[in-house]
Amino acid sequence: MTLRAVIKGTGHYLPERVVENSWFEDKIETSDEWIRARTGIERRHFADEGQTTSDLAIRAARAALDDAGMQADDIDAIVLATSTPDLTFPAVATMVQAGLGMTRGFAFDVQAVCAGFVFALANAEGLIRAGQARRVLVIGAETFSRIMDWEDRSTCVLFGDGAGAVVLEGVEGRGDSNDRGILATDLNSDGQYRDLLYVDGGVSSTGTAGHLKMQGNLVFRHAVEKLARTAHTALDKAGLSPEQVDWLVPHQANERIITATAQKMGVPMDKVVLTVADHGNTSAASIPLALSVAASQGRFKPGQVIVTEAIGGGLSWGSVVLRW
Numbered sequence: 087m088t089l090r091a092v093i094k095g096t097g098h099y100l101p102e103r104v105v106e107n108s109w110f111e112d113k114i115e116t117s118d119e120w121i122r123a124r125t126g127i128e129r130r131h132f133a134d135e136g137q138t139t140s141d142l143a144i145r146a147a148r149a150a151l152d153d154a155g156m157q158a159d160d161i162d163a164i165v166l167a168t169s170t171p172d173l174t175f176p177a178v179a180t181m182v183q184a185g186l187g188m189t190r191g192f193a194f195d196v197q198a199v200c201a202g203f204v205f206a207l208a209n210a211e212g213l214i215r216a217g218q219a220r221r222v223l224v225i226g227a228e229t230f231s232r233i234m235d236w237e238d239r240s241t242c243v244l245f246g247d248g249a250g251a252v253v254l255e256g257v258e259g260r261g262d263s264n265d266r267g268i269l270a271t272d273l274n275s276d277g278q279y280r281d282l283l284y285v286d287g288g289v290s291s292t293g294t295a296g297h298l299k300m301q302g303n304l305v306f307r308h309a310v311e312k313l314a315r316t317a318h319t320a321l322d323k324a325g326l327s328p329e330q331v332d333w334l335v336p337h338q339a340n341e342r343i344i345t346a347t348a349q350k351m352g353v354p355m356d357k358v359v360l361t362v363a364d365h366g367n368t369s370a371a372s373i374p375l376a377l378s379v380a381a382s383q384g385r386f387k388p389g390q391v392i393v394t395e396a397i398g399g400g401l402s403w404g405s406v407v408l409r410w
């Protein structure tokens with residue numbers, strides 16, 4: 087017998103304010119046409135002034151608990167991925183814990199930028215398999231609009247705000263690839279690439295939050311190569327082949343990266359969940375948002391194989407293979 091971390095519920099929240107590509111046209115030298123053609127993004131949501139990452143996370147968490155038919159006190163742990171916390175500390179996860187009225191268990195944040203949700207899922211699975219927790223709320227939540235340089239056209243048109251959450255529960259499986267739940271994970275980082283994508287501020291350096299800086303075309307090249315490789319590695323670990331993949335739920339940074347990665351993996355585009363047009367790049371929130379949107383549309387059927395993959399600042403990248 088093997089303990090498997092099975093997804094019991096999903097939920098998401100997007101701030102009400104929707105900003106179309108055309109909004110940028112009189113602010114910087116760009117066009118709706120360029121943004122659509124180079125990224126696939128059409129619009130994104132921005133948090134209102136005063137609306138924080140924990141506000142978005144709490145709403146997504148409540149939706150995931152409802153979907154799972156659980157109460158906050160059924161949860162043993164909260165693992166939350168973010169690079170845009172409300173405060174330097176405490177962890178946003180503890181703010182969510184309080185917001186949900188949860189008075190037991192433990193809560194902490196994971197920071198692996200756009201790969202954050204994949205790292206959080208892998209950590210949550212580890213907690214379940216180690217017997218530290220039976221039910222874990224895993225959340226990706228971001229307010230990247232707060233770290234944009236609004237004069238940098240090469241980055242400010244790309245990102246959006248939002249949150250997504252899943253409830254994982256430990257369930258006994260047989261230990262083979264027919265089990266439901268997380269079947270394999272693959273995590274990687276290489277800090278020699280940290281200058282390709284970073285924020286130029288922080289507590290122990292500038293004392294400010296800073297702004298996002300990215301060498302987009304270099305990140306693009308790393309992304310296609312590393313994402314296809316990590317997905318293959320995780321599939322290998324799970325004992326599955328790319329032909330057995332029912333759904334690819336990739337990090338939603340750029341439709342061209344998603345298409346190239348799917349092609350390299352040998353997964354046709356009708357098996358790829360795409361939300362980048364409506365959400366933009368929401369960093370650690372993008373995969374749980376895409377999972378929750380697709381699940382709420384009834385697209386995933388029990389027993390189907392889902393592969394998630396993401397890359398972000400660090401560089402850090404990874405993949406999770408699971409059976410729905």
Ligand code: UT7
Pocket residue numbers: 115116117120121124125200239240241243301302303304305306309339340343367369397398399
């Ligand atoms: O989520 C974390 C991981 N991040 C990513 O995966 C993002 C990876 N990178 C990308 O998605 C793409 O590299 C971008 C969308 C950021 C840029 O697309 P690109 O095809 O790599 O374009 P580029 O950076 O090579 O720039 C091409 C041209 C440049 O002009 P010149 O130098 O050729 O005259 C840019 O200045 O496009 C220009 N450009 C823009 N033009 C209009 C850059 N941003 C814009 C813009 N509007 N917003």
